Amino acid sequence: MIKRSFIKLTGPRLLCDQVEPDPKKPETIPIPPRLVLLLHEPLDSTRETLIKKGDTVKRGERLFLYKESTEYAVSPVSGTITSIASYTGDFGTIATYFIVERDEKDTPSNGFAEIADTPNLKSADSFLRSLPGAPPLSRFTDPDCKINTLVIEGTDSDLMSTTRQYLLATSKEEIKRGIQILRQMTGVAKIAITVPENASDDLSAEGVQVFKISQVYPKALPQMIMQDHLEIIPVPGATCEDQGVTFMSIEAVISLAKAYAQKEPVFEKVLTVIAKDGTRHRVKAVIGTPLHRIFKQFKLQTNERDRIIVGGPMMGHAAYTLYHPVGPDTDTVQIQDRDAIPYVSDYPCINCGKCVRVCPANVPVNLLVRYLEADLYEEAADNFDLQSCIECGLCSYVCTARIPLFQYIQLGKHQLIELETEANNA
Amino acid sequence: MHKQNKYTVSHAPFWHDGDTVTTLNQNIILAALPAAIFGILKFGAPALGVLALAVSTAMLWELAFNFISKREITIADYDSAAIGLLVGMMLPATAPWWIVLIGTLIAVVMGKMIYGGIGGNPFNPAVVGISVLLVSWNAIFDFDAALLNYEFGFTALAPLGALKHQGVAAMDLFQIKELAMGNQVGSIGTVFGAGIILGGIYLILRGYIRWEISLSYVAGILITAFLFRLVNPDLYASPLFHLFTGYTLLGAFFLAPENSSSPVNLTAMIIYGAMGGVMTILIRNVGSYADGTVFAILLINLINPLIDRIRPQALGKGVNNA
Structure with a gap:
């Protein structure tokens, strides 16, 4: 984590990393025997799915959950579906994952x-x-x-x-x-x-x-x-x-x-893997590769209470399992040591104004958070610019009271959508 | 699947700049130390006694309130220590123990804890404490009487008191340089102007106070005093005299920029600070108190919620939240 500089008249200046002048080629991770595919559609246990456990799939075949589904996952290998189950993400979003066991035949699907x-x-x-x-x-x-x-x-x-x-x-x-x-x-x-x-x-x-x-x-x-x-x-x-x-x-x-x-879909995703000590590896892995496969290749150890971050340190999300797959939009994966994890607290806002200073969207975060803490989401949106937030996470980064401001804001936005759907359904 | 580790799962961002409430308050205390230590050297053991009692009782009052209100114990954040130190610094070295006790009780309990603790107080707690003492036991703050038994190598007159009672002629008794270097009669922590400025600059550079407030407060003092002097130099003291006497500098760098009771938006901070400076000089020149700093700060604390509504438009918003 980047600490504040000693002298700090202005807000923090966080610089994005730049690619090295003569970049190395990514290392290829061998295709694992078992792949995890995430599909952003909830699994309904009362209905029969279109694709079932034990079905064989071809390389490049699309997997639809139900007949009327529009979302699909694409299998990067040919093999057998060994498991279909629910996956819970941030704010209770429910997705479905398939586990595909690879066979050696590698039969392509010619749909595309x-x-x-x-x-x-x-x-x-x-x-x-x-x-x-x-x-x-x-x-x-x-x-x-x-x-x-x-x-x-x-x-x-x-x-x-x-x-x-x-x-x-x-x-x-x-x-x-x-x-x-x-x-x-x-x-x-x-x-x-x-x-x-x-x-x-x-x-x-x-x-x-x-x-x-x-x-x-x-x-x-x-x-x-x-x-x-x-x-x-x-x-x-x-x-x-x-x-x-x-x-x-x-x-x-x-x-x-x-x-x-x-004339065939491609499946190899390039991503940056960052170890606890900051060393980077550029990796080419097939979509659906569980993260532990990548860590194993580089002999990266993960311990209890470490954090596995999918995405960057400001906007990424923490994975709760090493079986979390490489997704189509996974650009970065990093491991944060448990001792390097900054704590968050339930301290009240002390009104120091650092968040207001740093906010690129001029959101009055110091006032907003008081409403969000009190579950007053509509007031927060109407009077304190909840919806103007561009979700950069800088307010949480600088918060002296260590309030998880970004999480409150995301929760507020999420609750607003829920309230809206409720109102529409009523 | 083999047995898995349990990983820490929480929301982004996963980095932090490392600041905590504790470091914030430790830095405020550190910045106040030059002036406080100078006071101890100048006024001796009684000054040390007052400061030690003020800091310790302030923390004990908070602890007691934590127990009574059955809340988590929060004294480890040093907030009441900082409040206690500031209260002590505004008292004369000979202040009796019960004054210190009452001052910190009012500051911590009435000024902060009853609003729900840190971050909830509409007024600066230390200023609340001192204001109540100033109104109730005004004689304690007669620094000439309080420091009667001291032998000083300089004019042993409280500058602002002298100004009030003897008029602007008293100004000739003091030199600005002497005042800034702490050769004046006053409270423990406010006589050493240069030390307070040093601490203030430290806090500003490290980003622990909002410089806009401090600078506009000082500007407010200087400009208002200058205007008064412009109108009638026979009646009103010079801007620098006002700057280096009384609680002015402590107000500018430690009292007015207190987080919870001051605004955070640029325009609001400038209005807030400038208003504080203007009110301080108005009370001194027109009002009946010799030093108006604490009352001026209470007044600007009062208008803070109102003026802090003057804020820049959020991204993509129309002109409707000014």
Whole structure:
């Protein structure tokens, strides 16, 4: 963890990591015998699922939970489903996981190959949603949001991660091809790409706008990019997509290019693995690889009460099991030693104002938290700008009283949605 | 599946800048030490006695209140220690023990604990304590009488008292440099102006107090006193005289920027600080008290919730929350 500097007239200056000048190639993790696939749809125990335990699946086959399901997971290997169960995430979100036991046959499914000659949005959305980088293709097909700007993120939004920067620096050809495919497929008017401020990039020749993003956290966050470079002020409570902008990881662009070139979906995700002592390993692992496989490869020990962080230190989430899989959007995995975990407390706000100073969205966090602590979510949203929060986590990072402010804010937003659904259903 | 470790699961962010309430208060105490130690050297063992009693009783009052209200014991955060130290620093070295006891009782219990403890107090606890003492036992704060038995190598007159009673002619008795270096009669921790400024600069640089408040408070003092002097130099003392006498500097760096009772937004902080400076000089020049700092701070504490509504618009919000 980064401690405050001794002299601190202004807020903290957290700098995002930069990829090394001559980056090493990622190490490939062998495909494990058992893969875990997460599907963002709750399992209903009263109904019979479409895919059942014992079913065989092919490589690249889509797994739907029910007949009317739109969400799907794609199996990166051929094999047998050995287990289907519920997975509980943050704020009680329920997902389903499949465990696929790999067989040696490696039979491919040819569903995508049949339509790969003519890239089109609808077919891409129905086959490629879980490509590495998780392309938000469904946003383009959604009639409710009219996307006119696509921002490709060549910068990592959280600290510590260099995955996207690495890909930006090393896969120029694929990026160009991917952008072509995307332009053709989506017909989106404006395509922009974010690059680190010191990167010299020749992608502008493609008719793509290049946004140079400052290294200072949280400048690479979607809402900040919208504000600083697109000059669109994020509307509180609305997503970027509601305002016509969608963000796509650079890895998604590369995977799209590769998928259409090979006429087969790709499954290898690049990610940065950070050990307790800060050493980094760049890794290529198949989506669905349980984290313990990666740790084993590098002989990384995890002990009781350590923290396994999926994502960056500011916005990631903590995994509760080593069987947590590498997902399409997993850019970083790190292990935090139990002694390095800063404590949080239930102390009241002492009104020191550090959070107000540091907030990039000018949210009056000191007042907001008092309402959130008292479960007054609607007042918090109406009078204290709950919805303006861009979820960078800086307020919690600086809080002297160690209040889990970011968690309160997320909880508040979550509760507001619940209240809204309740009101709509009533 | 083999037996698994249990991992710590909590919400992001997973890093912290390392600050705690304890370090905050320890730094405030550290910053107050130069002035306090100077007071001990100057006024001797009685001063040490007052400070020690003030700090210890302040912590004991909080402990007692924790027991009575059946709450968690919170004295380890040093907050009441800091309050006690500030109360002690505002008392004369010869203050009787019961005054110290009552002062810290009012400061900690009435000033802080009854509002729910740290962070809930609308007024600066130390200022509440001293104000009550000042109104109830005004004679204690007659520094000339209090320090009658001391032999000093300089003008043994409380500067603000002299100003009140003898008029601006008394100003000739004091030199600004002497006042700043602590060669003046006053309370334990407020005579050494240079030491308080040193501590204040330390707190500002380390980010433990909000510099906007301190600077605008000092600016408020200087500008108001200057204007008074501009109108009638025969009646009103100079800005620097006001700055280095009484509780002014302690107010600027330790009392006004107290976290809970002061605003956090830029415009509000500047109004708050400047108002404090203006009110201090108004009370001194127009009011009946020799030193108005504590009352000025109570007044700005009072308007704090109101002016702290002046805040920048949050991201994407219209012009409706000013």
